[in-house]
Amino acid sequence: MATEAATPVAVMNQVRARARRTSRIASLAVVVFAVVLPLIPPFNGQDYTRYLVSAAFMAAMAVAFDFTAGYINIVNFGFAAFVGVGAYTSGLLAADLGISPWIGMLAGAVTAGFVGLLTGMLTLRLRGIYAAVMTWFVGLALMGLARNMTEVTRGSLGLNVPLLLDTSDNLPYYYVILAMLLVTITVLTIATRSSLGLAFRAIGMNLQAARASGINPTRFLVINFTLSCAFAGWLGGFYAHYYGILTPDIMLTSHTVEVLAVAYIGGRGSLWGPAIIAFPLTIGVELLRTQFSNLPGLHLVLYGLLLIVVMIFWPGGFAGGVRRVGARLEARWEARMKKDAAEAEPEPVPGA
Amino acid sequence: MTTATNLRAVPFARRFLTFTWAVIGLVVLVMVAFAFIQPSILVDTLVTGGMWALMAGGLALVFGVMNIPNFAHGEFFMIGSLVAFTVFSPIQDALLANPSSVILKVAGPFPGMIVAAVVGFVCGVLLEVVLFRPLRKRSREQWVMNTFLLTAGVSVLLVNGDRLVFGNDFRGITRYWDVKPIQILGVSVSVDRAMVFVIAMVMIAVFAVFLQRTRTGRAMRAVSQDETGAQMAGIGLNRIFVLTMGLSCALAALAGAALLFMYPSFPDVGIQPLYLAWYVVILAGLGNVQGAIIGAFIVALLQTLAVYYVGLGWVDVLPTAFIILILLFKPSGLFGSEVKGVWEQ
Numbered sequence: 303m304a305t306e307a308a309t310p311v312a313v314m315n316q317v318r319a320r321a322r323r324t325s326r327i328a329s330l331a332v333v334v335f336a337v338v339l340p341l342i343p344p345f346n347g348q349d350y351t352r353y354l355v356s357a358a359f360m361a362a363m364a365v366a367f368d369f370t371a372g373y374i375n376i377v378n379f380g381f382a383a384f385v386g387v388g389a390y391t392s393g394l395l396a397a398d399l400g401i402s403p404w405i406g407m408l409a410g411a412v413t414a415g416f417v418g419l420l421t422g423m424l425t426l427r428l429r430g431i432y433a434a435v436m437t438w439f440v441g442l443a444l445m446g447l448a449r450n451m452t453e454v455t456r457g458s459l460g461l462n463v464p465l466l467l468d469t470s471d472n473l474p475y476y477y478v479i480l481a482m483l484l485v486t487i488t489v490l491t492i493a494t495r496s497s498l499g500l501a502f503r504a505i506g507m508n509l510q511a512a513r514a515s516g517i518n519p520t521r522f523l524v525i526n527f528t529l530s531c532a533f534a535g536w537l538g539g540f541y542a543h544y545y546g547i548l549t550p551d552i553m554l555t556s557h558t559v560e561v562l563a564v565a566y567i568g569g570r571g572s573l574w575g576p577a578i579i580a581f582p583l584t585i586g587v588e589l590l591r592t593q594f595s596n597l598p599g600l601h602l603v604l605y606g607l608l609l610i611v612v613m614i615f616w617p618g619g620f621a622g623g624v625r626r627v628g629a630r631l632e633a634r635w636e637a638r639m640k641k642d643a644a645e646a647e648p649e650p651v652p653g654a
Numbered sequence: 655m656t657t658a659t660n661l662r663a664v665p666f667a668r669r670f671l672t673f674t675w676a677v678i679g680l681v682v683l684v685m686v687a688f689a690f691i692q693p694s695i696l697v698d699t700l701v702t703g704g705m706w707a708l709m710a711g712g713l714a715l716v717f718g719v720m721n722i723p724n725f726a727h728g729e730f731f732m733i734g735s736l737v738a739f740t741v742f743s744p745i746q747d748a749l750l751a752n753p754s755s756v757i758l759k760v761a762g763p764f765p766g767m768i769v770a771a772v773v774g775f776v777c778g779v780l781l782e783v784v785l786f787r788p789l790r791k792r793s794r795e796q797w798v799m800n801t802f803l804l805t806a807g808v809s810v811l812l813v814n815g816d817r818l819v820f821g822n823d824f825r826g827i828t829r830y831w832d833v834k835p836i837q838i839l840g841v842s843v844s845v846d847r848a849m850v851f852v853i854a855m856v857m858i859a860v861f862a863v864f865l866q867r868t869r870t871g872r873a874m875r876a877v878s879q880d881e882t883g884a885q886m887a888g889i890g891l892n893r894i895f896v897l898t899m900g901l902s903c904a905l906a907a908l909a910g911a912a913l914l915f916m917y918p919s920f921p922d923v924g925i926q927p928l929y930l931a932w933y934v935v936i937l938a939g940l941g942n943v944q945g946a947i948i949g950a951f952i953v954a955l956l957q958t959l960a961v962y963y964v965g966l967g968w969v970d971v972l973p974t975a976f977i978i979l980i981l982l983f984k985p986s987g988l989f990g991s992e993v994k995g996v997w998e999q
Contacts, residue, residue, distance in 0.1 A: 610811065
């Protein structure tokens, strides 16, 4: 046993196992923390719970956004429009046909996913910047539709939507959106770890090489894009039934940029980075907004500055920082294990 | 670039020219047709088209030379309109105080526009020196996408910075030149709108001569064709980048200043000019300056037609549908793109 432990491969495996265990414990701790957070003062007040709801909502959107931006390297500039498509689908179904919001939210996911599929098939044959700009145009067109089809959406007058829960308390909503966040991150993480995810990564890193190794890029790009849009639509449904009123402003490009900022500050291509960083960012921003309500735009100035700083000086974002700490920890464990092994077995028998 | 690509470029250039002329001919034909059916459509197209050409020309130039898809381009439009308003307001007051002053009446609006262009230039230079140069030094990996997101951050910063400092108010004027409208083709056109067209045409002409005939303009085009080659020929890249960014932003600011009577200054005022300029640039092919100027009139025509026949709110929807259709058949835009390697970035 001792000789096996001393081989470099075995040490590496042990280190890896320990790293996996640690990250599992850490993520469990984060989830537990998120669950009990609204029970701890000062977060148990109604105001703070409301901030927590918008934080979890932002986190879930940033995760869905990062799924395309971080993995296949396509920035969906029309993201807010897809959220809006889901919101309007669910809202209209509930308001006009009286369909339960829970089913409506899923219908919103299906509609947004379908629109995403069409958009993806049209635009993802184009690369990089063209795709980003085209998704932006599609988003603008969708917002234009929502603005103009006033007989359906009531335009900027606003559509009144029945609420999701029969309560004005924010706490139940927080647990709903937290559950949705966890579902989003779990499903998308599983997707990125499957063979599908391998293809995504390959395409995101080097399209030509991926194509050369027999991957049909467009197909995988469209799958990824559709999945991300479907989650956007599902979350949009929550938005509609949480706020109870819908205007086409939900589809504004500035909302996409906000989500984008959170996703990049959190660290692209990690999914959990944006989810975690969304909480302090959104809560801080909401506090700023209430503290300085006479200074409109202050919080967005902060978002813009942070995005610029991250883009230039810290491209890994929050997740990159955590990863660097993790790598250092692993190196330390490895060194210690090697030392321990060497002390336990001063003369390893060669060939035993 | 190797010689092989240069050889292949010759027939392409010829094809490019004929196709361009076909499109120009078609657009002119449609416009002439409308001159008989509904002359005001022609006038509107020319006026707005001239300004979108200024916006889109700058956007295309920056993309062609520096490979930066500038998402903050509309914010320089906003800065231009803000500066023009600030400069023009006291002049307007002076004009009200002594309405007989001919100099104030004729030349009054120009200081605002000139100062706006200068401020736009300075802002562009700052953007290059403070943001793009450090990023370029650090890494040029995925440059196009990273600068796009970077400029998205700049856009959010500038829009909300404006909101923070100047508040959410509209700052506009009713007109620059307080004179009776003139008659063109039986349509009465306000002098402001006619002047906007004249300014746009003059600026485009100056811009074209600068790019074609001056040493610096040639250097700019050289950099847009091949950065390394230009560097080997002794062109200082940093100087060209600073100048390009400054020029592009100055044009956008000038457009904002000249259109102040139509677009009152407001934090979000730049978003519509921004996406219209982007429509134009994508339609024409990224980085193609001449194409952008033609494309501007095409987009202006579509926009005007949408306003006249469908309704004001459909201005965004119709051109988008058209552009998506075009891109399905010609993915590199109407006039192709001289920028190579962008597809994979």
